[in-house]
Amino acid sequence: MPLFGKKNSDNDKKLKETDIRRKYEFKDTLGTGAFSEVVLAENKSERGKYNAVKCINRRGLRGKEEALENEISVLRRLNHPNIVRLVDVFEDKTHVYLVMELVTGGELFDRIVEKGSYTEKDASLLIRQVLEAVDYMHDRGVVHRDLK
Template sequence: MHDFYHIGSTLGKGSFAVVKEAQHKHTGVRVAIKMIDRSNPGFVAFDADALRKEIATMHRINHRNCIRLHEVFEEQGYICLVLDLVTGGELFDRIIARGHYSEKDAAEVSRDVLQAVAYLHAQGIVHRDLKPENLLYMSNDESMPEYKHIKVADFGLARCGSPDSPMRTMCGTPGYVAPEVLDPRLTAPHGYGPQIDVWSIGVVLYIMLCGFPPFYSENTVTLFRQIRRGDYSFPSPYWDNISDLAKAHFFDLVRRMLVVDPKQRLTAQQVIR
């Protein structure tokens, strides 16, 4: 790896990995390198097979709105993943800073994320953990076009669904998880599918427009009951600042994305259209 990249400063640290900024020696391209210490007890306890699946999944992905895995190196006890460098932070942080997004900005973010997810679904890949923390901006510099360029990240839970290998594992983040993940009866006997990602994007769109989630309770049982029932609303005064024209559009769109029955829910491609 050191033959090809100049290794720079540390961008972040985890329990068994460190992320470094780097630059390719020949092309000058700046990247992020995630260095996973295989000797670390945290990695030993971690499911190494899950990492292999994540790498295999990311090798299949090449879309401008998805974090790309460029190369993998194994050396000196480390597994090193060469990834796109993103420095603009999470969508979550920008929502917190703004309070909520304008109609135009929310539409742009949703379009970019949906295009990425439609691409993933066309490849047979389901992300399974879409949320503002996993949607990253390329740059923090408002003068750069990359300031609004968003990418889907963290494919640790992503899976390739197929009739021979149905997805039934309960996973994801509680406030963004789809009803059929919580209640297998909704999709029995086949397991759930890519529709769960559309539900999660519907939750993200709702949050961008008003600043808080459609489903919320400090009690997980109550939260999951709300999700299984599709029990949410568009309360005043939080939705009053949206124009009547946009309100009609977004209300209808959110309702068609947050449909409890996955068979009635829009696909990512249908939402884009």
């Protein structure tokens, strides 16, 4: 089903309107940005299973809808243990919701700073994971510009 209420036919303009709160219970806020918020969400049909949901305000999307559609398309094609997985997409009149695999542990940069120094073995294991993910993306024609 098309995102952003694109026309399905000449006379038919429909939103993929599904109430995300029927499937997920929103819990704590994990992070915020200018036009989005990431919340912890519990799956109502699988209690104890959590995801991160990026709630993107449509006001911040004006003129960027195609970029988001492209990002969603790319994320749907990726399935790798070192890449956060897109689980589902919902939208309503005010927001687009990206349901993502929940990854704990924070940002890579923060972990590097916190640890201070790494042994050569630890550093090589960490970099190997990053490079395996980058190689996987490059094999699929995807370039990542914001590694975390």
